[in-house]
Amino acid sequence: MKVERGKISGSQLMALLVLTRLVPVTIEFPSVTGINPPQDAWVSSLGATLLSIPVILLMAHLSLKYSDKTIIEYSQLLLGNFFGKIVGFVLVWYWLSVAATMLRSVGDAYTTAIMPETPILAFIITMALLGANAARSGLEVVGRLGEVNMLVVILFVLLTLSLPYKVMSFENLLPVLARGIKPIMLPMGTAISFFVEFIILGMVVPCLNDTGALIRSSLGAVAISGAVMTAFTVVLIAVFGPTLSSLMLPAFSLARMISIGEFLERLEVIPMGAWTITVAITLAFFFWASAVGMAQLFGLRRFQSLVYPLAAISVAFSILFFESFLDLELYFNEVWVAYSLSVTLGITIILYVAALVRGRSSASGKVTRLCRRNR
């Protein structure tokens, strides 16, 4: 019994993962990492990209062992019904909470940047509707959306990065690691904890039309988004120098610095377009994953009816979790690392160990057969 029958290609998966990672990059990175001195932000993003490669590889490898099952299904297979369902609920909760933080980020970004008097719910609900509507149409639609729009977002990002060339001075990048490696450890952890959102690929593997592409596309996603993130931090430091840490929305402030020949100015709309596109598609992706996960946990035949309720829940979360934008930044600075890393890494490692133990005690085929009989 399959809840999701759609198939997507490796490049579509890659696009979705890149967009997922670009949400914080285009909105509040690197301020969310709370890095001090900010000159080292680019070192920390480069380091985070490199360090997250083995983590993502581990996740992909685990999913490949059970390539016809989602992470929700094989966690029940590996840990038994009870513990497997707990893991499943934790994952669905995690995706919903990530969706809530994204909603809140984009809502706060809009209200902070241009429309301070508009109620934040106006943006949050619009975004959630956009995402949920796409998610209801299934993974194929979301995948195609991602594939088409990733190029648009990358174009937007490149424009934002290259147009303020006049105000960049690269001596701001120096000194590198003036206070040693210690102050960048936590920011690096924050950056990694955004990468581990890629655990969502555990939901996509059975829907890939070529499972062999999984490793390639997830690593490609890490490389592309890591490169974009590092380039972003380099440019931000070159433009703003040490004042970078006082910016709430670095990408937006960067676009405000564009002034070419006194007519190509006021291009704030570029990063705002990037926010809207990345958040809407990523939300669709996460709503889809939580709805499918939920449907599999409860043995439902369709996930579509769960999308709108889950989206509504995450809208409520996004309002209830955080009091203000500062609260959100504080959450990213202090709580998010521990939360995200422990959930995703914890689950991956537990499942991996369980898979190794099971694999040793009995042929994995036997386990699968057993499990099928259990159904």
Added chain:
Amino acid sequence: MSKFIIIFITAFSASTLTGCWNRRELDTLGFVTALGVDRTGESKIEITVHVAKPFAIARATESSVSPEKAFWVVSSTGSTAFEAIRNLLLQSPRRPFYAHNRFIVIGEECARAGVGDILDLFARDGEARRLARVEVVKGSTARQFLEQVEFELERLPSEGGQGISRYVQEGVSAEPVDCTLNSFLRCLEAEGVEPVAVRVEAVPKMPAAPGSVGDLLRDQVKISSKHGGAAVFKGDKLVGWLDERETRGVNWVTGKVRSGILVIDQPNEKGKLVSLEILRAPRAS
């Protein structure tokens, strides 16, 4: 049925999505083109702004000459810069809009007392841009400077100032420093670098012979300004001035010189001078 729903949704959105909360009509805004900061007695902060008068500019292009000033100068005070700016609303029928502000002019006394807390507002505010230039008035207050200074060739003083500071970017002259709010704050924040702002002075013009009528019908420009040299800060406090030659030295050191004139003694003839034009100077990023 579904067609009905689609039509309903379209009609509903069309009637509700006509605008947003933060809509601001163009004719309710007063565009601030230059802004001055002073400290007055009782530790108050005084803000002086130039607000462009669009109708005066439009009238001028219609009939080629208009005696009306194209801008309005207004000041207000408050305990903080933000309060002073908000107090402007009491006098201005159009809401001052700061996104097109080109200059932040600081009076000398205010600069000596420190400007960090004032500039912080413009760095964080959603409207103001960090591309505004920071200038310090030598020997006067920003209010006096903004009230008096005009340029013969431009209707708006901020346009005149913009024209002069463009030379630095284009590399025609090497003497003034190029200092935007962003670079000022960057230097303020960084260790080992101190900020340098543009030095401006009011320059009195010779009064015209009585009775002569020039092409300009509007009031004769009595005081114009000169942008050159630099105001040197230590931390956020003004500590001294650099003249044009010294400022060119600063620009050499920071790698900003692209062109300009060097006047040197002629080597083989005493008492004569040679001017050299700098054509290609190595540029730091």
